[in-house]
Amino acid sequence: MNQSASAEGAVTSRVMRRLLPFLLLMYVLAFLDRANIGFAQKALQQDTGLTNAAFAFGAGVFFVGYAIFEVPSNLLLHRVGAKLWMCRIMVTWGLVSAAMAFAHNATTFYTLRFLLGVAEAGFFPGIVYYLTRWFPQSSRARALGVFYFGAPLAFIFGAPLSGLLLDLHGALGFKGWQWLFLVEGLLASIVGVWAFWYLDDHPAKARWLTQDQRALLVARLDEDARSASLHGPRSVLASLVDPRVLVLCCVYFLIQAAVYGVVFYLPQQVSALLGAKVGFRVGLVTALPWIAAVIVTWIVPRYADRTGRHRSCAAALLVLSGIAIAVSGLAGSPVVSIIALCCAASGFIAAQPLFWTFPTRYLTGAAAAAGIALINSLGGLGGFFAPMARTAAEAAFHSTSAGLMVLAGASVLAALIIVALVRVPVRRPECQPITHGETADAS
Template sequence: MDGSLEKATMRRVMWRLVPFICLLYFIAFIDRVNIGFAALTMNKDLGFSSAVFGFGAGVFFFGYFLFEVPSNMVLDKVGARLWIARVMITWGLISGAFAFVQGEYSFYILRFLLGAAEAGFFPGIILYLTYWFPTRYRAGVVSLFMAAAPISVVLGSPISSALLGMEGILGLHGWQWMFLIEAAPAVVLGVVVLFYMTDRPEKARWLTDDQRAWLVAEMNAEHARKQVVAKHGVLAGMTDIRVLALALVYFGTSAGLYTLGIWAPQIIKSFGLSTMAVGFLNGVPPTIAVVAMILWARHSDKTRERTWHVVIACLVAAAGLMLAGGASSTVAVIAALSLVNVGISAAKPPLWAMPTMFLSGSAAAVGIATINSIGNLGGFVGPWAIGWLKDQTGGFTAGLVFVAALLVLSAVVTLIVARAGRRSETADAVAH
């Protein structure tokens, strides 16, 4: 009876929550990286160099870094429904304001404000999933949620390319129309969140009484088990050495992710393709990545293994970046970028399953936000390094090699964290 109740409950929770939060992340990621397409015409219109654009693209993560932990702490207190709605409405309004950028300083300011507004969304959703899904389901669910990022590139690339074609309508540039139109769904969905999201299983009137009772008991039992071994104070979440190490791992994967999101259109266009062709080709690598990520995460859940699933994926992404740097044809660069997409996407679900193995309660809220805020600074370093090194060398190769080195470092640190964790478990066993 319990087995069938569990299946029915988790199926209903899955269908109620996951498609909706995937839609939210889909919109979030488009608004975060659509400047990569805007740059195809905006940079010339506004006179931006590669260095100026790379810095502006990356300064988003300074705002993100400063407000990430406070934002997740507020979400844990007031509930996901109110806070995610606030996040989406404010970031939608700011994203639309990019249509009125006049120069580099207004570009920098709006990118910083966009990061501040969106801070808390991603780690907030990761935390929210821990309220609803037992550990054994988590990597698989996170992979479905995170699939929205590559899917947003697949679908958003041709849409953004098409919107750039609205050049001159009502006296606006195509990139201005792109920002205005792609910002609107965030505001609309922010209002929908207020009526659709449910903060905790206890409040889920869309579950039957039996289903709700089973899920509440299951999550309470898991929380009680963690209380014995897991750290659960705010300070513990910020200072645990494993949190800081995982933040360094995430730094490399974020550098890779936003290198793709922000620079891939220009890397592909450097082979002499039209803007529309770039839009369609840019969607090929993430299409492959979606399938690979979901299969890799399911294998990680099935085997209960996280470390090597992160390490191998990071090394695959690093290899792809190296190959992209030396690519001499469109086919070669798309194949290389496919490897990068697969590696980056596949690394993240097992990586996000790791902190909740040793953190719970307030420590989980703060720890997840700390990993995301520090780690996402890689989203500044990667795009900025690509732009600066392109101005210095005239090509993308040096920057791609640099980001590849960061991913190799992520793989090494993951192994060190796993080894330290095994030593700690051995010491605890001996002590008891």
């Protein structure tokens, strides 16, 4: 058993080295292209006359297009393969993101943000599904944790980059925010073409693995799939109405509300704390919460994989995030607020790879493609409602802190639902099928 575990660990490490850096690059560009309007906000509003409410609607309408086409997109990925479909997604979303440089009025802004959601639909759940076809359950949280570095890395490197692009204001006759959308969008399209030549659809097709490594990995993944099929729906329709999937949709909705309610306004919040305009300096400080998130996301999923406490760790991280979001709005000190934002980002980023181990324990095949997509699409609507809820709360209570309290409450409520309602089957360390009714974090 030790020799088998050692061989599995070696092949898993090889797969991580091969796939995760590239998938990480893809996610960095995806997250940057959906969230870079936070950097462009002030300049964009000045040049186009967008009101705060119009900006909030445009920021969120992305998730409407995303939600509508999420399930069909992931089912197409399941049918045609990841390399072709990921190439299509990245090329089209990059072109739409670049076109944001020409959003000179509210109608164009709304339309392009909606189309960006349509173009990107299926990317994230597609990657989660893709990882289930490469990583056994015993290493899946670690793999998802590394993939989730994409969100913080998008700000660690993307924040200063976005600041520098904004500082190009006037170059070649373009505004700074136009440079921001053009450069970051076209980068995504270039990487999308690269993805077609770099990715393999399944371990059986991976020529960079030895024959023995392919056989071992395929056998282990088939074992996980058989275990999952014992506990979850087997058809697409059954997965879409499964009560456990619907509960996870609610949890993910609340998580995404907290994430994007913070992300879309983080550069402006840091700008206000520093008393400086959004540029390179603000971009550097904005990167600090995401550096903290990378560290925590590296540590906690590994601890959860080792101990099996994915559920309790996820709940604790979301409570930490909620408290920190509240503190960031109430603290009178900029230093305390920045530290609180570091804790908030660490909590809601590190909790998400743990969250995705819940559905992948009982969803497999086409049911997994559909169920994961549904969770991401309905849950992702939290990113649509969060900016408007934050703006409405601030207007109603005449306080910027009020919006943050709403986001803090969403994060804590997500933790409570996980503790109260989420139960997922687990596999024993010796990889034997579990008995019916055994659940994660049962201890």
